[in-house]
Every structure is written in C-alpha cells, then in structure tokens.
Amino acid sequence: xxxxxxxxxxxxxxxxxxxxxxxxxxxxxxxxxxxxxxxxxxxxxxxxxxxxxxxxxxxxxxxxxxxxxxxxxxxxxxxxxxxxxxxxxxxxxxxxxxxxxxxxxxxxxxxxxxxxxxxxxxxxxxxxxxxxxxxxxxxxxxxxxxxx
Amino acid sequence: xxxxxxxxxxxxxxxxxxxxxxxxxxxxxxxxxxxxxxxxxxxxxxxxxxxxxxxxxxxxxxxxxxxxxxxxxxxxxxxxxxxxxxxxxxxxxxxxxxxxxxxxxxxxxxxxxxxxxxxxxxxxxxxxxxxxxxxxxxxxxxxxxxxxxxxxxx
Numbered sequence: 001x002x003x004x005x006x007x008x009x010x011x012x013x014x015x016x017x018x019x020x021x022x023x024x025x026x027x028x029x030x031x032x033x034x035x036x037x038x039x040x041x042x043x044x045x046x047x048x049x050x051x052x053x054x055x056x057x058x059x060x061x062x063x064x065x066x067x068x069x070x071x072x073x074x075x076x077x078x079x080x081x082x083x084x085x086x087x088x089x090x091x092x093x094x095x096x097x098x099x100x101x102x103x104x105x106x107x108x109x110x111x112x113x114x115x116x117x118x119x120x121x122x123x124x125x126x127x128x129x130x131x132x133x134x135x136x137x138x139x140x141x142x143x144x145x146x147x148x
Numbered sequence: 149x150x151x152x153x154x155x156x157x158x159x160x161x162x163x164x165x166x167x168x169x170x171x172x173x174x175x176x177x178x179x180x181x182x183x184x185x186x187x188x189x190x191x192x193x194x195x196x197x198x199x200x201x202x203x204x205x206x207x208x209x210x211x212x213x214x215x216x217x218x219x220x221x222x223x224x225x226x227x228x229x230x231x232x233x234x235x236x237x238x239x240x241x242x243x244x245x246x247x248x249x250x251x252x253x254x255x256x257x258x259x260x261x262x263x264x265x266x267x268x269x270x271x272x273x274x275x276x277x278x279x280x281x282x283x284x285x286x287x288x289x290x291x292x293x294x295x296x297x298x299x300x301x302x
Contacts, residue, residue, distance in 0.1 A: 058250055060259050066278045066300030068259070096212050096293060098284040101255040103294045105214050105222065124220045126296045128282055130252040139250060140257045142280050142296040146220030 025097065032095055032102045032129055035136050043085040046078045056130070056137040063114070064123050064143045077114075087111045090125075100131040107146070122146045179251040186249060186256040186283050189290045193281075197239045197264075202229045210284070210291040217268065218277050218297045231268075238267040241274075254285040261300070276300045 021027055035054065042050035052075060061069045069077070077083035093106035104127040111120040128140035189208060196204035206229055215223040223231070231237035243263035250257045258281045265274040282294040 060248075060250070060257070060280065062259075062278050062280065062296075062298050064298060066276070066298045068278060094214075096214065098255070098286065098293060100253070101282075101284050101293075103214060103282060105216065105294070122220075124216045124222060124296075126214070126216060126280075126294055128255075128257060128294065130255055132252060139252060140259075140280055140282065142216075142278070142298060144216050144218070144220045144296060144298045 023099075028097050028102065029095055031136065032097070032104060035129060035138075036093075036104060036127070039138065040088045040090075043078075044088055046081075046084065048075045048078050051075060051078070054136075054138055056132075056139045059138055060140050060142075062142040064119070064145045082115060084113045085110055086113065102129040102136070103127070104129065108143070178253065182251040182253075182256055182285075183249045186251075186258060186290055189283065189292075190258055190281065193292065194242055194244070198242050200232045200238065202232050205229060205232070208290070208292055210286070210293045213292060214294045216294075216296040218266070218273065218299050219268075236269050239264050240267065241265040243274075256283045256290070257281070258283065262297070275302075 038050065039054050041047070042054070052071075055071045055074070057071060059071045059074075061071075061074050063069065074083070088110040089108065091107045091109070093104065096103045106125060108123050108125050109120055111118060122145075124144045124146060126140070126142045127138060129136045130139045131137075192204055193208055195201070196208075206225070209225045209228070211225060213225040213228070215225070215228050217223060228237065241264060243265075245261050245263065247258065247260040250259075260279060262277045262279050263274060265272065276299075278298045278300060280294075280296050281292055283290045284293045285291075
C-alpha cells in the first residue's frame with residue numbers, strides 16, 4: 001500500500017529561470033512527485049535497477065539512528081534483504097523547488113525492516129533532488145525520529 | 149588522399165578530446181569554487197549561531213527554509229530566529245567534524261557530525277548528531293534552504 005498525502009507551497013518566484021512549460025512550477029512539482037512515487041514503489045518491490053537509476057552515485061542516506069549509508073550499501077542491503085520496506089506511508093509531504101533543486105520533506109510511518117528489527121515510529125524525512133543533464137537524481141536523504 | 153583523410157580524422161579526435169578535457173577542467177573548477185564559497189558561508193552561519201546573531205542568520209536563511217531539529221520538529225525561518233531572540237535556542241559551544249561537501253551547480257549539500265552544545269527549550273544536549281545543510285544559489289547569493297539533524301544512536 002502506498003499512501004501519500006501532499007501539500008506543496010510553491011510560488012513562481014521560487015522557481016524562476018529558464019522558461020518553457022517543462023520548467024513551470026506545476027511541471028516541476030508533477031515531475032518530482034512522480035519521481036518520489038517511483039522511488040517508493042521501487043523500495044517496496046526492492047527494485048534495485050530502478051533505484052540505481054534514481055540515486056546519484058554520491059548520494060548520502062542518513063538513517064534514523066544517524067548511520068550514513070552510500071548508494072551501493074543501500075542497494076546491497078535491499079538485494080540481500082538486510083533492509084526491506086513492507087509498507088510505505090507518507091504524510092504532510094511538502095515540496096520546495098529552486099529551479100534545478102527540489103527539497104521534499106514530510107512525515108513517514110513506513111514499516112521498515114533493518115538489521116533484524118522493524119521500525120514504524122513516525123519520522124521526519126528530507127529528500128533532496130537535483131536535476132543534472134535533464135535528469136532528476138536523489139542526492140540526499142535524511143530521516144529523524146520524532147520526539148526522540 | 150587516404151593519409152590526408154586519416155590525419156583529418158585524427159585531428160578531429162584530438163580537438164574533441166581537448167574540448168572535452170577543457171569542459172571537465174572548467175566544471176571541476178566551478179565545483180571547487182562553489183565548495184569554497186559555501187564553506188565561507190557556513191563559517192559565517194557558525195559564528196552567527198554562537199553569537200546568536202539573527203541578522204546574519206536572517207540574511208543567509210532562505211525565507212522558506214525547512215529546519216528539522218534533533219527531536220523531529222520542523223521549524224520555519226521565523227521560528228528559528230525567534231528561538232534565538234527569546235533564548236529558547238542557544239549554542240554555547242560549537243563542534244563540527246567529518247564535513248563533506250557535494251556540489252551540483254548552484255546547489256551544495258554539506259554534511260557532517262555536530263558535537264555542539266545545544267540548549268533547546270531548556271534542555272541541553274551535546275550528543276553527536278548527523279546534520280545536512282542544503283545551500284542553493286539564489287540571485288548570486290548562497291541561501292540555506294534545508295537543515296536536517298539526526299541524533300546518532302549510542
């Protein structure tokens with residue numbers, strides 16, 4: 001099950017820039033939400049080929065326990081089953097867009113299995129997407145436990 | 149004729165390689181410059197945090213800054229500035245290590261570990277925390293658009 005509720009306060013001034021429909025606030029917003037949805041579905045299915053394409057090679061992935069993982073570590077964990085996402089649920093998702101950079105943040109209550117234990121406590125997450133050569137890549141992901 | 153054609157092809161390849169190299173060198177130079185600029189801005193932020201200088205923070209923080217603190221609260225720019233003004237947020241000491249920068253043309257992500265002493269709403273913590281700061285260049289100025297903190301589990 002993928003449940004995503006979305007609120008995105010984007011102003012034209014924040015987006016500025018190159019002109020054309022592909023760079024309109026609505027188009028960028030739509031594109032980023034599509035990328036987020038693709039990422040979530042790939043995590044659910046442990047589809048490492050799709051994630052390999054979405055993640056920047058130098059992506060930093062900070063877990064709620066403060067551990068920083070590289071792209072290859074995340075992909076390896078998914079392949080071996082060390083980390084799985086039985087369900088993904090995000091709430092209060094917001095987007096801030098700055099031309100070729102998008103910051104997505106919200107609350108996740110996704111069920112995550114990692115290193116032998118499950119977690120589904122509410123966590124804040126921040127995803128940073130950067131457009132390079134016309135393609136959006138996830139460059140930074142960080143999760144913080146709420147009320148820890 | 150054939151030798152002339154081969155020479156022309158070879159010249160074209162060499163010119164292409166030289167062009168590609170100059171683009172790469174230029175890109176690397178831009179990346180290094182961006183990293184240096186952001187380090188200087190980060191240094192300004194650090195000094196302002198210690199001094200509680202909200203004028204400097206106000207200038208560098210983007211108006212729509214998303215600031216996720218160590219307890220998972222998300223604060224706006226005005227809430228952070230107000231916190232410093234009222235004394236709800238204080239950084240008596242500042243410690244940073246393992247700083248890394250990732251530059252992506254007009255965007256720089258700076259990550260590291262903070263061991264700063266932080267007083268927030270009367271609670272003092274100096275446990276190591278992972279942090280990431282996202283800077284975006286807007287109208288020629290580097291602005292902090294996202295700050296995220298995660299406590300490192302013991």
